[in-house]
Amino acid sequence: MRATLVGCCVMVGGLVQAGGLNAQHLHPSARLLGFADFSYLVTDQPRTSGFVQGQLVGHLASELGDRLGLFAEVSATGTSAGYRVEVERLILRYDYRDALKVSAGRFHTPISYWNTAYHHGNWLQTSVSRPEMIQGGGTFLPIHYVGLLLEGTTLPSAGLGYVAGIGNGRAANLARAGDAGEENNKLAYNVGLHARPAALPGVQIGGALLIDRPVAEDASHFAERIATGHIALERHAVELIAEHAWVHNRSDGATEWQQGRGWYVQLGVRLPDPADRVKPYTRVGAVHMPAESPIAPDGIDRRSWIGGIRYDFAEQAALKLEYQRERLGANRFNSLFVGLSYTFPRTASEPIADATPASDHH
Amino acid sequence: MMNRFTGIVALCAAVLGAAGPAGDQLDQLAIVVHADVPIDDLPLERLRRLYLGDQQYWPDGSRVIVLIHAPGTVERQRALSTLFRMTESQYKQFWVARIFRGETTSGPRLVRDRAALPVLLASVPGTIALVQLRHVQPGMKVLTVDGRQPGAPGYLGKQ
Numbered sequence: 001m002r003a004t005l006v007g008c009c010v011m012v013g014g015l016v017q018a019g020g021l022n023a024q025h026l027h028p029s030a031r032l033l034g035f036a037d038f039s040y041l042v043t044d045q046p047r048t049s050g051f052v053q054g055q056l057v058g059h060l061a062s063e064l065g066d067r068l069g070l071f072a073e074v075s076a077t078g079t080s081a082g083y084r085v086e087v088e089r090l091i092l093r094y095d096y097r098d099a100l101k102v103s104a105g106r107f108h109t110p111i112s113y114w115n116t117a118y119h120h121g122n123w124l125q126t127s128v129s130r131p132e133m134i135q136g137g138g139t140f141l142p143i144h145y146v147g148l149l150l151e152g153t154t155l156p157s158a159g160l161g162y163v164a165g166i167g168n169g170r171a172a173n174l175a176r177a178g179d180a181g182e183e184n185n186k187l188a189y190n191v192g193l194h195a196r197p198a199a200l201p202g203v204q205i206g207g208a209l210l211i212d213r214p215v216a217e218d219a220s221h222f223a224e225r226i227a228t229g230h231i232a233l234e235r236h237a238v239e240l241i242a243e244h245a246w247v248h249n250r251s252d253g254a255t256e257w258q259q260g261r262g263w264y265v266q267l268g269v270r271l272p273d274p275a276d277r278v279k280p281y282t283r284v285g286a287v288h289m290p291a292e293s294p295i296a297p298d299g300i301d302r303r304s305w306i307g308g309i310r311y312d313f314a315e316q317a318a319l320k321l322e323y324q325r326e327r328l329g330a331n332r333f334n335s336l337f338v339g340l341s342y343t344f345p346r347t348a349s350e351p352i353a354d355a356t357p358a359s360d361h362h
Numbered sequence: 363m364m365n366r367f368t369g370i371v372a373l374c375a376a377v378l379g380a381a382g383p384a385g386d387q388l389d390q391l392a393i394v395v396h397a398d399v400p401i402d403d404l405p406l407e408r409l410r411r412l413y414l415g416d417q418q419y420w421p422d423g424s425r426v427i428v429l430i431h432a433p434g435t436v437e438r439q440r441a442l443s444t445l446f447r448m449t450e451s452q453y454k455q456f457w458v459a460r461i462f463r464g465e466t467t468s469g470p471r472l473v474r475d476r477a478a479l480p481v482l483l484a485s486v487p488g489t490i491a492l493v494q495l496r497h498v499q500p501g502m503k504v505l506t507v508d509g510r511q512p513g514a515p516g517y518l519g520k521q
Contacts (some may be wrong), residue, residue, distance in 0.1 A: 029468065033458060061467045066425045069467035091464060098419050116463060124459055156411060198407045236452050315451050343458060
């Protein structure tokens with residue numbers, strides 16, 4: 001475990017450039033990104049307050065050829081028993097055309113906008129916390145899956161994109177993906193569409209469907225159908241993200257579907273120049289699943305409202321102050337976060353093009 | 363025909379360069395591609411899609427390789443203000459997010475030395491770059507944008 005953590009830290013400790021770019025040495029190239037966050041939490045929830053070292057995330061993107069790419073993501077999360085290291089994503093992708101790309105590996109399930117846009121890397125998202133319907137460790141939506149994915153874009157004026165995946169459904173631990181194989185030989189299927197119209201920069205509208213037959217924690221089987229829809233406007237000055245999910249489960253032998261819903265709306269508006277490093281934001285959201293649902297035998301009933309301020313005090317680091325008011329069933333809780341989130345290294349965004357002739361590399 | 367066109371462009375650039383900077387600096391940039399890129403004209407919105415990674419392959423299936431100048435250069439500033447409509451910080455954050463989401467393995471390649479650009483454009487298939495008109499050399503393939511020639515008003519959109 002310690003060796004793995006050390007290896008992870010070394011991996012994310014700096015920028016890797018495997019070769020310059022010239023006529024004969026275009027590939028391979030690799031870039032590392034790291035994300036981390038740190039916060040202080042005060043809460044009247046039945047949990048401890050105090051400093052929280054968030055996830056350390058290492059992300060590798062590598063061009064293995066003109067059409068072959070690799071994505072890998074590893075996280076280290078602090079727990080009471082030490083750091084838990086996970087392979088979050090490991091994807092090999094072959095690009096046939098813009099309209100057709102094929103991937104194999106472990107993915108963020110493309111069932112939710114937030115799940116694919118902000119899954120890890122607190123610096124990328126405006127808020128400290130994640131929406132209720134996509135909480136880490138939660139069971140409402142399957143957030144990872146292992147399998148195959150087709151994706152592509154077409155119709156440039158509409159920026160139409162699609163995904164279609166097949167893979168292992170939920171594991172016996174319903175919060176996790178089927179990393180060790182499909183639990184009951186019933187694969188999950190996922191399709192999604194989105195549009196990013198050229199006439200509306202920063203706008204994405206889309207939806208997705210997922211069908212699975214997982215095995216519940218009590219070893220019973222159930223059918224699952226999930227549908228989601230989202231609209232996102234993300235520009236420097238304003239951010240508006242709204243998403244809604246319908247999750248239907250039916251245990252084998254039951255006649256009725258258990259119907260759950262989750263949704264959120266997040267708004268952030270950056271202050272005008274010269275205070276444009278400051279972005280106040282707010283979010284409301286809820287998730288509800290009836291009791292005796294296979295994915296939540298005790299039911300889920302959470303609502304929350306957050307209000308906060310993000311201050312980008314450096315190009316790659318942000319300070320966040322966030323107040324959260326939660327209703328968990330009949331109970332109400334208040335939490336205050338003061339958080340620091342950042343990404344590294346500084347020059348990770350651009351590989352270098354070099355006109356050095358190939359012979360000079362020998 | 364293209365050699366004659368690029369020769370005329372180079373001559374105009376030399377004349378303009380000798381006369382000193384004149385007119386809108388934006389209109390003195392040209393989109394230059396590798397000779398094998400199978401297009402002669404690009405709609406402005408398509409150009410933006412190329413530079414922002416929404417389109418990663420040319421119509422013939424070859425890979426789009428976007429070359430971008432170092433921060434602080436005229437070419438980069440114009441690309442940021444007109445094509446990307448972003449500040450330098452927003453541009454970097456955009457690419458960090460794009461790569462993080464797995465939408466691409468790589469963004470535009472940074473060209474540290476402007477003198478290296480002609481070599482790269484000539485030798486690396488699929489390359490595209492913004493080049494100052496006075497630096498366009500004979501033999502370079504220059505694209506029109508929405509049918510407009512480099513130097514024409516609105517060639518790269520509104521400033």
